[in-house]
Amino acid sequence: MMRNWHENNKNNGTSLLGTSIAIEQAPILILIFRDSESPWERSDTLSIGGAIENMLLTATSLGLGSLWIADTWYIKDEISAMVNTNLELFSAVTIGYPDESPAQRPRKSLDDLIN
Numbered sequence: 001m002m003r004n005w006h007e008n009n010k011n012n013g014t015s016l017l018g019t020s021i022a023i024e025q026a027p028i029l030i031l032i033f034r035d036s037e038s039p040w041e042r043s044d045t046l047s048i049g050g051a052i053e054n055m056l057l058t059a060t061s062l063g064l065g066s067l068w069i070a071d072t073w074y075i076k077d078e079i080s081a082m083v084n085t086n087l088e089l090f091s092a093v094t095i096g097y098p099d100e101s102p103a104q105r106p107r108k109s110l111d112d113l114i115n
Ligand SMILES: Cc1cc2nc3c(=O)[nH]c(=O)nc-3n(C[C@H](O)[C@H](O)[C@H](O)COP(=O)(O)O)c2cc1C
Pocket: 015, 018, 019, 067, 068, 069, 070, 071, 072, 105
């Protein structure tokens, strides 16, 4: 579904192709929905971010790889319809086994990040 959207909107400058490949290859895809009518939109958003970060940290601690995905935004209505919910697809996370290639990107030092 996401790859179809990418094929039809190739010049939109998004990371959709890479995201599509990650979704297709990962054994686990977690979809995170939210109630867009909730009066607690801001705190819900913060809570969702915190929950996702905990998922990623736990996956890493177990030696698994993960990808935090916002690109599901482009197909959120189709996904909500597919799983038959009125909730809004807010984000997604893939979890799988880290690929040996390419190697992990070099990390910035703490001094580069904090002034
Ligand atoms: C909120 C959020 C949404 C993201 N959405 C996507 C996405 O849809 N597709 C994607 O390829 N990367 C997305 N990323 C980036 C990756 O999750 C990841 O941070 C990036 O690939 C860098 O990973 P690395 O530091 O391990 O190299 C998102 C990151 C964040 C924080």
